[in-house]
Amino acid sequence: MQKAAKKKPPTIREVAARAGVSMMTASRAINGKALVSAKSQQAVEQAVKDLGYVPNASARALVGSADRRVALLHSNSTTSAYLGELLLGALGEAPQRHLHLVVEQCAPGAFAKEIVDQVSKAHVAGVILPPPLCDWAELVEALQARDIAVVGIAPDGDVPGMLAVGTDDRHAAYDLTRHLIDLGHRQIGFISGNIRHRASARRLQGFRDCLADRGIKLDERWIVPGDFSYRSGLDAAEQLLSLDTPPSAIFACNDDMAAAAITVAHQRRINVPGDITICGFDDTPLASAIWPALTTIRQPIRDMAREAIGLLGAHFSSQDEGAGEETLGRVKLDYQLIRRQSDAVPARH
Amino acid sequence: MQKAAKKKPPTIREVAARAGVSMMTASRAINGKALVSAKSQQAVEQAVKDLGYVPNASARALVGSADRRVALLHSNSTTSAYLGELLLGALGEAPQRHLHLVVEQCAPGAFAKEIVDQVSKAHVAGVILPPPLCDWAELVEALQARDIAVVGIAPDGDVPGMLAVGTDDRHAAYDLTRHLIDLGHRQIGFISGNIRHRASARRLQGFRDCLADRGIKLDERWIVPGDFSYRSGLDAAEQLLSLDTPPSAIFACNDDMAAAAITVAHQRRINVPGDITICGFDDTPLASAIWPALTTIRQPIRDMAREAIGLLGAHFSSQDEGAGEETLGRVKLDYQLIRRQSDAVPARH
DNA sequence: GTGAAAGCGCTAACAA
DNA sequence: TTGTTAGCGCTTTCAC
Numbered sequence: 001m002q003k004a005a006k007k008k009p010p011t012i013r014e015v016a017a018r019a020g021v022s023m024m025t026a027s028r029a030i031n032g033k034a035l036v037s038a039k040s041q042q043a044v045e046q047a048v049k050d051l052g053y054v055p056n057a058s059a060r061a062l063v064g065s066a067d068r069r070v071a072l073l074h075s076n077s078t079t080s081a082y083l084g085e086l087l088l089g090a091l092g093e094a095p096q097r098h099l100h101l102v103v104e105q106c107a108p109g110a111f112a113k114e115i116v117d118q119v120s121k122a123h124v125a126g127v128i129l130p131p132p133l134c135d136w137a138e139l140v141e142a143l144q145a146r147d148i149a150v151v152g153i154a155p156d157g158d159v160p161g162m163l164a165v166g167t168d169d170r171h172a173a174y175d176l177t178r179h180l181i182d183l184g185h186r187q188i189g190f191i192s193g194n195i196r197h198r199a200s201a202r203r204l205q206g207f208r209d210c211l212a213d214r215g216i217k218l219d220e221r222w223i224v225p226g227d228f229s230y231r232s233g234l235d236a237a238e239q240l241l242s243l244d245t246p247p248s249a250i251f252a253c254n255d256d257m258a259a260a261a262i263t264v265a266h267q268r269r270i271n272v273p274g275d276i277t278i279c280g281f282d283d284t285p286l287a288s289a290i291w292p293a294l295t296t297i298r299q300p301i302r303d304m305a306r307e308a309i310g311l312l313g314a315h316f317s318s319q320d321e322g323a324g325e326e327t328l329g330r331v332k333l334d335y336q337l338i339r340r341q342s343d344a345v346p347a348r349h
Numbered sequence: 350m351q352k353a354a355k356k357k358p359p360t361i362r363e364v365a366a367r368a369g370v371s372m373m374t375a376s377r378a379i380n381g382k383a384l385v386s387a388k389s390q391q392a393v394e395q396a397v398k399d400l401g402y403v404p405n406a407s408a409r410a411l412v413g414s415a416d417r418r419v420a421l422l423h424s425n426s427t428t429s430a431y432l433g434e435l436l437l438g439a440l441g442e443a444p445q446r447h448l449h450l451v452v453e454q455c456a457p458g459a460f461a462k463e464i465v466d467q468v469s470k471a472h473v474a475g476v477i478l479p480p481p482l483c484d485w486a487e488l489v490e491a492l493q494a495r496d497i498a499v500v501g502i503a504p505d506g507d508v509p510g511m512l513a514v515g516t517d518d519r520h521a522a523y524d525l526t527r528h529l530i531d532l533g534h535r536q537i538g539f540i541s542g543n544i545r546h547r548a549s550a551r552r553l554q555g556f557r558d559c560l561a562d563r564g565i566k567l568d569e570r571w572i573v574p575g576d577f578s579y580r581s582g583l584d585a586a587e588q589l590l591s592l593d594t595p596p597s598a599i600f601a602c603n604d605d606m607a608a609a610a611i612t613v614a615h616q617r618r619i620n621v622p623g624d625i626t627i628c629g630f631d632d633t634p635l636a637s638a639i640w641p642a643l644t645t646i647r648q649p650i651r652d653m654a655r656e657a658i659g660l661l662g663a664h665f666s667s668q669d670e671g672a673g674e675e676t677l678g679r680v681k682l683d684y685q686l687i688r689r690q691s692d693a694v695p696a697r698h
Numbered sequence: 699g700t701g702a703a704a705g706c707g708c709t710a711a712c713a714a
Numbered sequence: 715t716t717g718t719t720a721g722c723g724c725t726t727t728c729a730c
Contacts, residue, residue: 009472011723022701027725037699054470058410058449059723062706079634084433091452100407103440121401123358231640256638263639267615285428286635289605290612291580360707371717376709386715408707411722 010051018051019043030055061100068125069100070312072305073115076108078130081285082301086130086153089305097313099126112139120146126312128153128305134162149315151308154299156198163315164330165307169199172297172335173206173251176279179295179337180249181214184345185277189222189247191236191257197228203253203281222247226257233260241268248276248346255280255287258294262342273344283338292341300333307331359400367400368392379404410449417474418449419661421654422464425457427479430634431650435479435502438654446662448475461488469495475661477502477654483511498664500657503648505547512664513679514656518548521646521684522555522600525628528644528686529598530563533694534626538571538596540585540606546577552602552630571596575606582609590617597625597695604629604636607643611691622693632687641690649682656680 016026021040028034029044036044047053072090074083087103094101102122106115116139119127126149133139134152140159143150151163158164180188190207193200204223211218224239226232233252237260240250252258258280265272272278272292280287283298311329365375370389377383378393385393396402421439423432436452443450451471455464465488468476475498482488483501489508492499500512507513529537539556542549553572560567573588575581582601586609589595601607607629614621621627621641629636632647660678 012725013723023723024701024725025699028700031725035699040699052470054472056411056723058407059706060725061407062405062411062708062723063725079430080433080437081428081430081634082433084429084431084436087433087436087452088429088454103437105437121403123403230638234640259639263612263615266612267618269616285430285633286638289579289635290608291583361709362707372707373709373718374716377716380709384715389716405707408722409709411707411724412709 009056010053012053012055015044015047015051015053018047057095057100060098068098068316069102069123070094070126070128070309071102071104071119071122071124072128072130073104073106073119073133074130075106075133077132082130085301086128086305089302090128090309093306093309097309099309099313101309106133112136112142115139116142116146119143119148125149125316126151128308128312129155131155134159134164149312151311153301153304153308154199158330163308163311165304165311166330166332167299167304167335168332169202170206170209172337173203173281174210175206175335175337176251176281176297177207177210178214179339180251180277180279180343181210181216183249183277183343185247185249186216186346187219187222187245187247187249189224189240189250191224191226191233191240191250191252191261193253193257194227195225200228200253207251219245226253228254228256230256230260233257234264237261237264241265241270246276249343250276250278252278252280255282255284255294255296258296258342259286259290262290262292262294273342275347277343277346279343283336287338288340295337295339295341295343298336298338300335303333307333358405359402361402361404364393364396364400364402367396406444406449409447417447417665418451418472419443419475419477419658420451420453420468420471420473421477421479422453422455422468422482423479424455424482426481431479434650435477435654438651439477439658442655442658446658448658448662450658455482461485461491464488465491465495468492468497474498474665475500477657477661478504480504483508483513498661500660502650502653502657503548507679512657512660514653514660515679515681516648516653516684517681518551519555519558521686522552522630523559524555524684524686525600525630525646526556526559527563528688529600529626529628529692530559530565532598532626532692534596534598535565535695536568536571536594536596536598538573538589538599540573540575540582540589540599540601540610542602542606543576544574549577549602556600568594575602577603577605579605579609582606583613586610586613590614590619595625598692599625599627601627601629603631604633604643604645607645607691608635608639611639611641611643622691624696626692626695628692632685636687637689644686644688644690644692647685647687649684652682656682 012026016023025040026044029036029041090101128151130153134155140150140162154166155164192204224236226236250261258278261278262272270276280294280296283296287294287296361372361375365372374389375393378385378390439450477500479502483504489499489511503515504513541553573585575585599610607627610627611621619625629643629645632645636643636645
C-alpha cells in the first residue's frame with residue numbers, strides 16, 4: 001500500500017557537509033574552475049564518490065549564464081538514421097559543454113521566417129543545421145539576424161559567419177580511388193550524384209585528381225550521371241556494363257547506387273567482387289545489409305554532431321569573454337575507408 | 350566590439366504583471382490544473398501570446414515533484430535509424446508529460462548490475478527499453494528492484510510488472526497475407542525469421558491462420574527458414590524459386606530478406622512484381638530505397654516511443670496518487686500496410 | 699583560499 | 715478564486 005520512501009539524490013550541500021567544507025568550496029572543487037586547496041579538492045572528490053553525487057542539471061541551468069539551449073533543427077528530409085547518429089553525438093557532448101539540447105522539427109514547406117519564429121520561441125542561443133537546411137542561405141541569415149549562432153553539418157558551400165563541420169569529400173574520393181588503383185584496377189567507372197550537389201562534384205574531382213596523379217587515362221564514357229537514387233544507379237550501371245570495354249571497377253557516389261550496381265551485375269551473372277569491384281560512399285545501413293557488403297567511405301556523422309556542439313560551446317565562451325570578433329570555425333573531420341566484401345583485384349583477361 | 354544586449358526571455362512574473370494578476374494565478378492559468386476565473390484565464394493567455402512566453406523547463410524541474418527524469422537506454426545493437434525514430438517520438442512527448450528525457454548507451458557486454466548502476470546514477474525514475482534489452486529479464490528485474498519503472502518497446506514476451514508497447518505481429522502478418530490473397534495469390538511462399546524471436550513465430554502464425562481461414566492449403570515446402578539477414582534471404586529465395594512449383598508470391602519476414610528475394614528474382618530474370626510478388630516487413634529505409642520499392646508493414650516506432658512516455662507518465666501519476674497498486678499497461682498500436690511497387694496480381698499461366 | 703548571502707524561475711503549501 | 719511565503723539546488727557576487 002505505502003511505497004518505500006524515495007531516496008532523494010544527494011545534493012551539493014550533503015557533499016559539502018561530508019567533506020567538511022562549505023557548499024561553495026564543494027561547488028568550486030566539482031567544477032574545477034576556481035582555485036581550491038588540494039586538501040579540500042580531495043575531500044570533496046571522495047565525498048562525491050561516496051554519495052554518488054551527480055550535479056542537478058536543472059539547478060545549474062536555472063542559475064543563469066551557465067547553460068544555454070541549442071537546437072538541433074531537422075526537416076522531414078533528414079532520415080531517421082542520419083538524425084539518430086546526429087542525436088547520439090550531440091546528446092553525448094552537450095552536457096559536457098553545459099549546453100541543453102532541444103530537438104525541433106521544421107514543418108515541410110515552411111518559410112524561413114516561420115522557422116526562425118519557432119526557434120526563437122524555444123529560447124535557443126544556437127542551432128545545428130544538418131543538410132539540406134544548412135544550404136538554405138535565407139534561413140541561415142534570418143537566424144543570424146536574430147543573433148542565433150548557426151553551425152552547419154557538412155554544408156555544400158561556405159557561408160560567411162556560419163560555423164561548420166564536415167569532411168573532405170574530394171580527399172575521401174581520392175583515397176577510395178587510390179584504393180581501387182592499388183588493387184590493380186585501371187578501368188574504373190564512376191556513377192556520379194546529383195550535379196546540383198557540390199559534394200557530388202567534389203567527389204568526382206577527387207576521382208579525377210587521383211587518376212591524373214597516377215597517370216591513368218580516363219575514358220569519359222566511364223563517367224555516367226546518377227541522382228543518388230537506387231533507381232538511377234540501376235540505369236547507370238546498365239549503361240556502364242553495356243559498353244564494349246566495361247570497367248573492372250565501379251565507384252558509385254553513394255551506397256544506394258552502388259547497391260543498384262550490384263543488383264545489375266547479378267542480373268547479368270557477373271560476380272561481385274570476382275568479376276567486378278563495386279564501391280559505395282556514405283556507409284549507410286544499406287552498405288552492410290546487402291551481400292556482398294559494400295566497401296565504402298564512412299562519414300563520421302556522430303562525430304560531426306559532437307564537433308558541432310563543441311564549436312557552439314567555444315563560440316559562446318569567446319563571446320562571453322568579449323574576445324574581439326567571433327572566432328569562426330570550420331572543422332574537417334576524418335572520414336574512414338570501410339573495406340568490406342565488394343572489392344577485389346581485377347579478374348585476369 | 351560590444352554586443353547588443355541579449356533579450357532575456359520573458360518570465361512568468363512579466364506575464365503576471367501584464368495580465369494584472371499574481372504569479373500564482375498566472376502559473377495556474379498556464380498549467381490549467383487548478384481553478385481560475387475565466388477572466389484571469391483569458392488575460393493570462395493573452396499576455397503569454399503577446400510576450401511569446403515559454404515556461405522555463407529547468408525551473409519547473411527544480412521545484413521538485415513536477416518533472417522526473419526518464420532514460421532511453423540503448424545498446425549498440427540498436428540501429429541508428431531505430432534509435433532516431435524512438436528519440437523523435439520520445440522527445441516530442443516528454444515535455445508534455447513533464448518528463449525529462451536522457452539518453453543512455455549501455456556498454457557492449459556489460460552486466461545487468463553495471464547498467465543498473467549507471468542508470469541509477471542518472472537519477473531516473475523510469476527507463477525505456479528497446480529490443481533486445483526489454484527481453485533481458487535479469488536487467489528488467491534489477492531495474493525494478495531499484496524501484497525504477499520499466500517500459501519495453503515491442504518486447505518478445507510478457508514480463509510481469511513491466512509496462513510495454515508493441516504491435517500485434519500476428520495480426521499484421523494476417524493482414525499482409527490477406528492482402529496477397531485478395532490480389533489473387535494462392536501459392537504463397539514464406540521466408541521466416543530467426544526462430545528464437547517470438548515475433549517471428551507470431552508472424553508465421555498470422556500467415557498460417559489467414560491461409561487456414563481462407564481455406565487455402567499450404568505446401569510446407571513453401572515455408573523456408575531465414576535469420577533476418579540479407580544473406581539468409583538470398584538462400585531462402587533460391588530455395589523457393591527452385592521448387593518445381595514455385596510460389597507466385599513471397600512473404601518475407603523482414604525487409605532485408607525481401608530485398609534479397611528481389612535480387613534473386615532479378616538474377617533469374619523473373620520480373621517483380623509482374624511475375625512474382627514479394628513483400629517485406631518493418632518498413633526500414635531499405636524498403637523504399639530499392640526498386641521496386643517494397644510493399645511492407647510499418648511498425649510505428651515513433652508512436653511506440655510516444656506511448657512509452659505516456660505510459661510512464663500515467664504510471665507516475667497513479668503512483669503519486671497512491672492509487673491501489675500500480676496501473677500496469679500494455680498498449681498495442683496499429684501497424685500500417687504500406688503498399689508500394691513490389692506486389693501485383695499473379696501472372697496468368 | 700574560503701565562506702555567507704542573494705537569487706535564478708517556478709510552484710507547493712498555506713492563508714485570505 | 716486569488717495572493718503570500720518559502721524554497722527547490724546551484725552558482726554568482728562580494729566579503730573575509
